[in-house]
Amino acid sequence: MASRTFDFTDRIAKGIPSPPKAGSAGGRVKYDFTTAFPDPDSFPADGLLEALGQALKAEGKDLVYYPHPQGHPVMREFLAEKLARERGMKVSPDQIILTTGSGQAVARYVELLTDPGDTILLEKFSYSGTMGIMRRHGAKLVGMEMDSEGILPEALDETLNDLEAKGVRAKFIYTIPTFQNPTGADMGLQRRQDVLAVSQKHGVPIFEDDCYADLRFAGESLPAIQSLDDEGSVLYCGSFSKIVAPGMRLGFMAAPQPVIESVKAIHLGATPSQFSVLATLYYLRDHLDEHVQELRDIFRAKKDTAVAAVGEHMGSRVECSNPDGGLYLWVKLPEGANTAAVLSKARERQMGYGPGTNFSPGQDAYNYLRLCYGHLTHETIREGIARIARFFEEEGLLK
């Protein structure tokens, strides 16, 4: 079709990552524990459609206008109330910006704060998507030691002292305190207070990613770190992906007013779909509690199935998380195992998982894997984990 082919290679801006290699991700496989999808059978299609119908009757014509730059005002009021009630937070609707999922919220905060070479602190294991965005902005990622309650305050303090001694000021601390991705760590109240106190002592802001907080199926609900902060040093984001659906592409940022004003300057025209906003708002206004309760029951049961299957097929050869919420297990294989090295072979055999290297700042957590169970049936969870265990045995990862 083209007589010559224009070469864009030397037109691409600096810092744009190379395209992913063809076939590196691939489609879904039969036993696919790769991604933290929610449950397809509890997607409330009828309820959302009915809610959207009501909304369009009430305010449908407004769709021809560009949405408010921070997103639908009534949705922001709804969110401010939800955050106050469930997360102990005091934010006004003016301090909220709606985004197309929490991924966009993360991207905005990182873009806003990160110059190339900046140092960002985060949990020793963290979410691959966020780290990809940070790397794209040229950040240096420094992982903190953690336990089942997340970042160790003393490790944070020590790292910040070391950096300061070298003349380096960390730009911010990224943490997922509730059902941390991938480890499932759940930060207790004292730990939240301690981590915040260390961050404030060093004058380093916290970016709190709270997108799994709705999905608690055991243990006591804990307030957001943001709610404990009296200095306005915590940036916050959340999501509707897990309680409605990722396909809605709906999340949000909540931050001190000056930060919100700066975000607005780079967020022009990037507001989410009003169809998603209206359907979600009108639906959740009437059904939030019952729907989330249904999801919690579903995910608790699936988690139990997944933990039992790991116990049955991998047993004491592994360490496995047993989280009180979220959509994934974090499994540590014996030293020397390399889950990334055998992933493409696993995928050929219809098994998928998140290799540990995706979740570590140094890309070196070779003997770990993340197993997402939220979207799979109990049968597929049992059968899939059995197959993965057998596969790891054959490949010499589980001895």
Next chain:
Amino acid sequence: MASRTFDFTDRIAKGIPSPPKAGSAGGRVKYDFTTAFPDPDSFPADGLLEALGQALKAEGKDLVYYPHPQGHPVMREFLAEKLARERGMKVSPDQIILTTGSGQAVARYVELLTDPGDTILLEKFSYSGTMGIMRRHGAKLVGMEMDSEGILPEALDETLNDLEAKGVRAKFIYTIPTFQNPTGADMGLQRRQDVLAVSQKHGVPIFEDDCYADLRFAGESLPAIQSLDDEGSVLYCGSFSKIVAPGMRLGFMAAPQPVIESVKAIHLGATPSQFSVLATLYYLRDHLDEHVQELRDIFRAKKDTAVAAVGEHMGSRVECSNPDGGLYLWVKLPEGANTAAVLSKARERQMGYGPGTNFSPGQDAYNYLRLCYGHLTHETIREGIARIARFFEEEGLLK
């Protein structure tokens, strides 16, 4: 509430623009010609809701999975066929990425291609939103002389020669060939071929923003510049904002495969709402032609009303465009007038318009204004233009 207030000022990354001043934009006013909104009464709420209902029955459960990174495959097939039929383009669905409006498409291309200090060529008057994104990436904007058919090929050639003589390689040429925003210029076929030929002679790619192409209400439909290109040097974007609604936040990019692969590396998780995609796809599959025909009739009539009102109230003291499509008029007042300087006073009196300075690369088109008529009633158009004319007379802009 806060005992101290954390200061984020020195945490903000370089290149982030200052927050807009409070109240600089404000809400909508009664006679508001500021923004290119479509017509509220022709927003097909019922049709979209019915279409969404069908779609959710057929594929609703897929919403719990993250959408395909390039967007819904069947929507991309639909678009590839639409672009072939209406714009003469040969692009495969794999060469399309869905975006949250054409604003996001513009942002992606600019981010992909622009290093600070790069030179971008564009029409002498151009779209404010795009220029804002370009400036944010540190680009130097160079406006080309234009007439009612858009960029003059000889001006383009001369500018490129001048730049080359100075050792400057322009990064790309940004053009809106069809119903150019703000001028309404409509590039004829010969002009499209000539502009493309000059760009190819100099080895500079074209970014063709075609988001008004559907809204032709007079004259012959002309193929996209992309369709005339045999080198793969044209990047293309379009939108559903004008034929469905901006609130859907739905647009797209179409580009040569290597460019698409690079965009994917920076577009992770940024796909539009599947509610918007499904409703739009299922609706337009059945109703595209009839709905667009209805819109054309509506906008033709409103444009005639607006042109007549400018003629009646501003007469020969101004030059006014009379476009064959789009949603706006471009009006030149006598030399010495400054439409930006009196805008806040106009807004206090419930009149809004786009000052010329917003639409010129040098921010110096003082005696111009853009009038968007798409969302207003005939009565508001007539009354509003009469009021604006009177106001300009009082302020000494129209003598």
